Amino acid sequence: MSAAPFAPESAAIVVVTFNRSHLLSGLLTSIRAMDPQPGRVVIIDNASSDDTTEVVESFREGFGAEIVYRRLETNTGGSGGFSEGARTAYDLGAEWIWLMDDDVEVLPDGLARMGAWAPRFKSIQGRRYDYDGSEFYWQYRIAERMGIPIPFAPSGFGASGFKEMNSGCFEGMFIHRSIVQRIGLPDPRFFIYWDDQMYGWLASRQTTSVIVNEFVLRRTREIRQWDMGIRHMNASSNAYRYYIMRNRAYIKHYYREHGAYSPVLFALGTAATFCKELIRLVFVERTVRGTSNLFRGLRDGGRISRDRSWRPMPALEA
Structure with a gap:
């Protein structure tokens, strides 16, 4: 059918x-x-x-x-x-x-x-x-x-x-x-x-x-970009830099709920994200200012990841 x-x-x-x-x-x-x-x-x-x-x-x-x-x-x-x-x-x-x-x-x-x-x-x-x-x-x-x-x-x-x-x-x-x-x-x-x-x-x-x-x-x-050939890297902002790192904690929670969390591999992903944002600062925005927002996001994300009351978004009723 x-x-x-x-x-x-x-x-x-x-x-x-x-x-x-x-x-x-x-x-x-x-x-x-x-x-x-x-x-x-x-x-x-x-x-x-x-x-x-x-x-x-x-x-x-x-x-x-x-x-x-x-x-x-x-x-x-x-x-x-x-x-x-x-x-x-x-x-x-x-x-x-x-x-x-x-x-x-x-x-x-x-x-x-x-x-x-x-x-x-x-x-x-x-x-x-x-x-x-x-x-x-x-x-x-x-x-x-x-x-x-x-x-x-x-x-x-x-x-x-x-x-x-x-x-x-x-x-x-x-x-x-x-x-x-x-x-x-x-x-x-x-x-x-x-x-x-x-x-x-x-x-x-x-x-x-x-x-x-x-x-x-x-x-x-x-949007200001760095042309890398097949893809571009866009400019960002201090707010984005903060949430990019903080919200890794929410991804971690969802992965734990769905049995997809690997501490070592996820930590590598977080480190790669941090490095990518440093590259974005230097090559797209031509500055090194803004790194404090990355560290602040990591700090606040650590608190979120330890929150035992956290629950994923619920399914909806039909």
């Missing part, structure tokens, strides 16, 4: 935004031009102080898809925003949830391209163009026991048009509600960083997760 065909109106696009109304406007304009359109667009506003609310309201008339707008009382980070967005879409009955930041645009046939794979897979990642129009390389596989991306996983797709992945990226993750039900919502405790990798890893333990050779998004924000 073949799977049911994909119904575009069963999908909800979930967008998380914070003080970037000009980028959000571009994304909403691209969604309005899509053919087909999703049933809903869920916008989670992380307590923006700009004109985000007014921008959203300006799109309501004649948009096509239903716009569901939630303005949070505090900034919960990307992790909290995607958790709330996935919860909202799930509660509204969406069969497919397409997660994305506000600094992308959707290509006109993006939903049709993703939907073509929906009868075969339940956790799907599309591809995207970078700001300059080049093909963005995303590290779709992780070295599981180390909890870090494999930087040079093969980029070719071959005749199948897809590759199995054990990670995820909230810049375009397309996931079925049945998987969300089993693994629960994205974990808001991450705030930023590693949250989507963990969510994709959890999904890959429930279903065959794939990245497909379909360009569906275009990045609209320029």
